Amino acid sequence: AWRVWSLDPESRANRIAVVFNLVFAIWAFGASLWYMAQEEPAATSLYRFFSWTFCFFPPLILHFTLRVTGQALMDSRWKLPALTLLYAPAVALSLAIPGQVIAPSVHRAGYWMLAVRTNAVYYAFVVHYFSYVLAAVVLSFRASARSAELRSRKRFAIIGASFLSAGLLGFVTDSVFLVLGIEFPNLAILWIVIISLGLNLAMDRY
DSSP, X not given: OHHHHHHOXXXXXXXXXXXXXXXXXXXXXXXXXXXXXXXXXXXXXXXXXXXXXXXXHHHHHHHHHHHHTTOGGGGSTTHHHHHHHHHHHHHHHHHHHHHHTEEEEEXXXXXXXXXXXXXXXXXXXXXXXXXXXXXXXXXXXXXXXXXXXXXXXXXXXXXXXXXXXXXXXXXXXXXXXXXXXXXOOOOHHXXXXXXXXXXXXXXXXX
């Protein structure tokens, strides 16, 4: 977060990237706590308390992409209504997920692993997450293909590849494996690192 901020404190895209990294840091701090939890109630409470963080990853990713690719919507009179619609699902899911989706944690792979109830709210989250990330990937690669400058093409390609790889890996290990009950470590935190490093690389070098 500090690295991106130091590159250009006035850049709106950089400011969004800073917020993304700060939310990621909060989530990582929560993860360090629930991985160390000795009892199920403590782990479940921590998962519920910090669940709002992963609800806000998708809109922050898409918001950043809309800004960095220069979408006209971000400078139009419809900007505020658009951002309200962009973040409203994350707010609603943040309120609903702790009580309706997160189930008592299950001890697997040496720690208390997140367990979910696969109900309508859960599938709403899955659709929300992957539709936003997919939109960000499409916008990034489209901007890369249309850009006349090599540096811009590389910047947008790195951003798009970061979102795509992290999204696919996260879907497999933290959605498919979770629903199937496969005993596999929760690696979502590593996949988010891909995005964080990708944003830093793209904004720093290109």
